[in-house]
Amino acid sequence: MPAPRLRLLVTRPREDAEPLARALAARGHEAVIEPLLEIRIAEGPALDLDGVQGLLLTSANGVRAVARRTPRRDLPVWAVGDATARAARGAGFGQVESAAGAVEDLARLIVARCDPSAGRLVHAAGTAVAGDLSELLAQAGFTVDRQVLYAAEAAEDLSPGTVSRLYAGTIDAILFFSPRTARSFVRLAGRAGLSERLGPVTAFCLSEAVAHEVRTLGWGAVRTAPRPDQASLLALIDPLVETRREPGSHSGSPKECGPENRGMRDE
Template sequence: MTPRPQEAAIRALVTRPQHDAKPLVEALARRGIGAFICPMLRISVLTDTLIDLAGVQAILFTSANGVRAFAALMPDREIPVYAVGDRTGAVAAENSFSQVESAGGDVEKLAALVVQRCDTTGGVLLHPAGTMVAGNLSGRLEGAGFAVRRAVIYNAHQATGISHEICMALLNGDVNLVLFFSPRTAKTFVDLAISQGLELACERLDALCLSNAVASAADHIMWRRVLVAPEPTQISLLATLDNRLSTL
């Protein structure tokens, strides 16, 4: 059972979209950490999108949001899938894709995996994604001789404010740490925190960041400590959290 945030000795702020927040909250609960959910992005599927699967040899997913949006739009599950990380791969498997392989990391690792597994003459690589993408997956693969077709299938709307409940928790010192999984999420939170006068409250928090790029997006505000996962995966970020907990 997930504890209420107020009942836990250590409390975290989870900034992931709603779908991705739940497994993270459960992972935190297993560590005795309560969680306030404060999504910085809201995902909406672009239901009018037409996806061309003609000549596609593989689908490349760079986020769990892309998997869910594609699954909502298309019934096809037989085309091989290459996922940027284990969580994205797990969501693809949960949505009944029959052939899924995870790169276990970031866009560069995904590109390297695709170059190893796919044939430049075998057909198009389809990259279903949002209106904004991080990294240069298409450029990396096109440079290796592949044809890449990007399909824009969802929008990630930035939060326009931090709720009163979360603001009060921050101001009252009821939050000990915040987790950031993308540069856009980190920047959105920082911008809102500054605009809502929460800078001093954030100085009491540890900021746990998925990568150096995420940490850079969070560095426009002072934190008690900034911790960066050695690998850009949730498992690695949680291991970083475990190491931090051992010092408290």
């Protein structure tokens, strides 16, 4: 078996990390899964969806949570991004449209597609959300019923295996998909004495909001996806392979790549 092109640390919750690891393996990389958030879906009665004109889904975890709380699949779904839209289709929802971006893009999509007088919108949310979707839509006259259906609990420590790999310098890059996950890593890396040992490592961030959270650490580089979606983030990885082949590629000061992107989504 050929050696992996890169060894990448994946910090997403396990439900999302495992398909991402398979996608990375298909590109020839090795993924080390280190979930920094654990998703706990809340139990409860079936959702009251009478008079609802549609569902707002801002993460794949929201899809899983709402799918467990209602058997209905007839309502329109508006998803923050393509990955969330795919999860909704996979859960059996037939009318799904993606905003292909962040919560601001989702709000604009709703304003363009929906009528405030046609009924309330239900946002399947976690206990912590990125961006204020309800407020953005309230300004346009919509009523948003934010249903807290899951919790994302932060990890208390990095696993011993991950700490050992980072100390040994065998992790090439770390992937971050949310500001909360990024903040959690910064805290845990400091606790493990790793803050000054990340010079060989590149941080790949879904958005500028995510990148902002990790810049306190001494990375070899921080790279930001041009759009807040997984495909854009993965597209940043292949150029790193070519960089690593160049002599002295780890020297110099940290680099930045990618335009500013304030878009956020939930984990």
